[in-house]
Amino acid sequence: MSSAMQIMVVDDEENICEALAAWFQKDGYWVETAGSGPEALERMQQKPCDVYLVDIKMPGMDGLELLARLKEKQPDVDVIMITAHGSIQTAVEAMKRGACDYLCKPFDPDQLSLLMERVIASKALRDENIALREQLAEQRETIFEGFVAQSETMQKVFSIIEDVAPSSAPVLITGETGVGKELIAHTIHTHSEQSYGPFVAINCGALSETLLESEIFGHERGAFTGAAKARRGRLEMANNGTLFLDEVGEISTKMQVSLLRALEEKKFERLGGSRAIETNFRLISATHQDLPQLIKENQFREDFFYRINVITVPVAPLRERLEDVPALADHFLERYVQETGKRMEGFTQRALGMLMSYSWPGNVRELRNVIERAVVIARGRMIGAKELTFLNTPGAECQLGTLTLKEVEISHVRAALEACNWNISRAAKQLGIDRSTLNRKIKRYHMTRP
Amino acid sequence: MHTNQSKQTDKALLDLILLGHVNETAVSIVAANLQAIMGLNTDIRPVLDKPDYAYVPGRNQFDAAKIIKTLCSITDGAPLKLGLIESDLCSPILTFVYGESQLGGKAALVSLHRLSAEDPAVTYQRIAKISLHEVGHLLGIKHCWKTTCLMKHSSDLEPLDSLSLYFCSACEYEIKRHLETLINRDI
Numbered sequence: 001m002s003s004a005m006q007i008m009v010v011d012d013e014e015n016i017c018e019a020l021a022a023w024f025q026k027d028g029y030w031v032e033t034a035g036s037g038p039e040a041l042e043r044m045q046q047k048p049c050d051v052y053l054v055d056i057k058m059p060g061m062d063g064l065e066l067l068a069r070l071k072e073k074q075p076d077v078d079v080i081m082i083t084a085h086g087s088i089q090t091a092v093e094a095m096k097r098g099a100c101d102y103l104c105k106p107f108d109p110d111q112l113s114l115l116m117e118r119v120i121a122s123k124a125l126r127d128e129n130i131a132l133r134e135q136l137a138e139q140r141e142t143i144f145e146g147f148v149a150q151s152e153t154m155q156k157v158f159s160i161i162e163d164v165a166p167s168s169a170p171v172l173i174t175g176e177t178g179v180g181k182e183l184i185a186h187t188i189h190t191h192s193e194q195s196y197g198p199f200v201a202i203n204c205g206a207l208s209e210t211l212l213e214s215e216i217f218g219h220e221r222g223a224f225t226g227a228a229k230a231r232r233g234r235l236e237m238a239n240n241g242t243l244f245l246d247e248v249g250e251i252s253t254k255m256q257v258s259l260l261r262a263l264e265e266k267k268f269e270r271l272g273g274s275r276a277i278e279t280n281f282r283l284i285s286a287t288h289q290d291l292p293q294l295i296k297e298n299q300f301r302e303d304f305f306y307r308i309n310v311i312t313v314p315v316a317p318l319r320e321r322l323e324d325v326p327a328l329a330d331h332f333l334e335r336y337v338q339e340t341g342k343r344m345e346g347f348t349q350r351a352l353g354m355l356m357s358y359s360w361p362g363n364v365r366e367l368r369n370v371i372e373r374a375v376v377i378a379r380g381r382m383i384g385a386k387e388l389t390f391l392n393t394p395g396a397e398c399q400l401g402t403l404t405l406k407e408v409e410i411s412h413v414r415a416a417l418e419a420c421n422w423n424i425s426r427a428a429k430q431l432g433i434d435r436s437t438l439n440r441k442i443k444r445y446h447m448t449r450p
Numbered sequence: 451m452h453t454n455q456s457k458q459t460d461k462a463l464l465d466l467i468l469l470g471h472v473n474e475t476a477v478s479i480v481a482a483n484l485q486a487i488m489g490l491n492t493d494i495r496p497v498l499d500k501p502d503y504a505y506v507p508g509r510n511q512f513d514a515a516k517i518i519k520t521l522c523s524i525t526d527g528a529p530l531k532l533g534l535i536e537s538d539l540c541s542p543i544l545t546f547v548y549g550e551s552q553l554g555g556k557a558a559l560v561s562l563h564r565l566s567a568e569d570p571a572v573t574y575q576r577i578a579k580i581s582l583h584e585v586g587h588l589l590g591i592k593h594c595w596k597t598t599c600l601m602k603h604s605s606d607l608e609p610l611d612s613l614s615l616y617f618c619s620a621c622e623y624e625i626k627r628h629l630e631t632l633i634n635r636d637i
Contacts, residue, residue: 013542015542016542016543018515019515019541019542019544020543022552023543023544025553026551026553026587026593026603028592082543105542105543106544106545107543107544108544108545108546108605109544109545109546109605110605110606112543112544
C-alpha cells in the first residue's frame, strides 16, 4: 500500500515486534525490528527509517532516551511511543520531547490504521513543503538572475531591491510605462518575508472607480445591484503576502482615504458589510506619474503618499540606459527563438545601431514587442535592418538634441496610430503599451482622428 | 476466477482445520468459496481440541499467533492450513483480530466470534470474506487500495460488509500466479 515508507519496531518483547512487523508488512510497508535501543541506533546508521515505533519500557536504554538519540541524529523522524496503560504519563512526556503520538497496548486495529494514515499524510505534507520551498528558493535565484541590465542605474536599482526586500516596509516603484515595474515588485516579493504568501496585483488604472473599490475591498451579497454573491477583495487575498497596486496615481482621493485606514489599522470592511476583516500584507505600489506634482494639484493625498512611499525605487526609462538595449535584445531574441522554434543567431551591426538610436517611448515592453515581431517576420538567421524598418517612422529615431521628450512621444504615438489606421488595440501593441495607457495619452495630448 | 487449478491436480492445497466446535454451515461455505473464488482445492480435516494452550486469561481471548504456530507444526495434509474457531482472538498488540495469517507462509486463522449478524446470510458472507482475505495473505498478497477488492483492509464490520465477494483483477492475477507456483512445487 505505501511501499515508500520504512518502519522500525523497537521492543524487547519478540512477539510484539513480530506482531507489529506482520501487521505492517501486510500493508506493504518495509519493516525492520530491533530488540533494544542500541540495536535500533546501529540499524539506523546503516539504513534510516521514516517511522519508529518505540516501546517506552525497555531494559538498558529506555524509550525516552532512544527518542532523544533518534531525534538528535534524524530531527525530522516520526517516533510513535508504545506504552502500557500504567505509563501514559511517560508517553505524554515523550510527546513533549518530540514523539508524534503514542499507542497504549493492546490497541484497536482501527486505532493503529488511523494513526499510520495520519503519520503518512503528515509526512507527505512535510515532504511537499520541503520540495516547494526548494523550488521557491531556486526560483528566487532565477528571477534575480533573469533581470537583464548592465547599466549603472539598474545596478543601483538591484542594490535597493536587495536592501529593501527583507523588510516589510511599503515600497513605491516609479518609472515610465513599460520599464518593468511589476517585475521589480514581484522580485521584491520573492525576496521578502512574505514570499511564502500570495502576490496579489491590481492595475488601478484599468478599472472604473466603483469597480476598483469592489475589487480592492470585496463586497457582501446585495451590496450593490448585481452583487449576487459575497466576494473577497484583493486586500483579503493578499493576507500574509504582498499587495501590488499598479498605477496607484489613478486611485481617487476618496478611495485613498479608505485605503489609508486599511493600511494603518490593518483591517477593513467589505462594501456593504459591517464586520471588520483583519489582513496583514506588504504594500508595493507603482506609478508612472509625478505624485508630488499631483499632490500640488490636489489630485493625490499627501498622507496617503507618505504611507505608500516609505522606500522609493526609481526605474530609469530605457532611453536613459541605452547600454542595456543589446543585452535585452539578445534576451528577448533567445526567448522568441525558443518559442517559435526558428534558428536565429543574432542581430546585424546595422540592426543593433537602429535599436540603440531609437528613443523607446514604450521602454522595455516596446523593445520586447519589436523583437517578437522581428523574429516572426525574419527569414534569415540574423535580424537585420529589414526586419526593423517599422522603427523608421517619422519621429522614431532618437532626436534628443532637437525635440523634447513630449514632442517625440506625441510624434511617435501619432505615427503608430496612423500606421494602424487608428485601431487602438493594434497601435497599443505596436507601441508596447496597454490600451488604457494609449487612451490616456490620446486624451492628454488632445489627439483626434483625422 | 474459477477452478483451473483443480483441473491440474486433485490434491487439496488447503486444509480447513476446526478448533473446537465450529458451525458446520459456516465451514461448508468457507470451503465452497475457497474452491469457487480462488480455485483452491480444500479438505475439511477432523475437529481438533479447543486450543487452551493459547488462552489469555486476563483478556478471555485466544492468542492467534500461538495457534498459528501450532497449525504450522502440522506436517501432514495440504501445504496450506486455515484454522476456524468460534472463540475470540487477539494478538499481543491488538485488542482483537477477526483473523490472522502469515504473509506468504503456511497457516492462517479466522474467528467467527465477532462476525455474527442478525441475518445469517450476512454472517456467512463475513466469514467467507475474512477467510478469503486471510488465505490471500497466505499466498503472499498484501492489502489492496481498491475499495471493493477482498484484499482491502477492513478494520471494522461496516467496511467489510461493503466489500463484494471478489478480488480485483490485479489481486486475482497475483493469486493465480502464486497458486500455480504452489501447485508446481507440490506436484
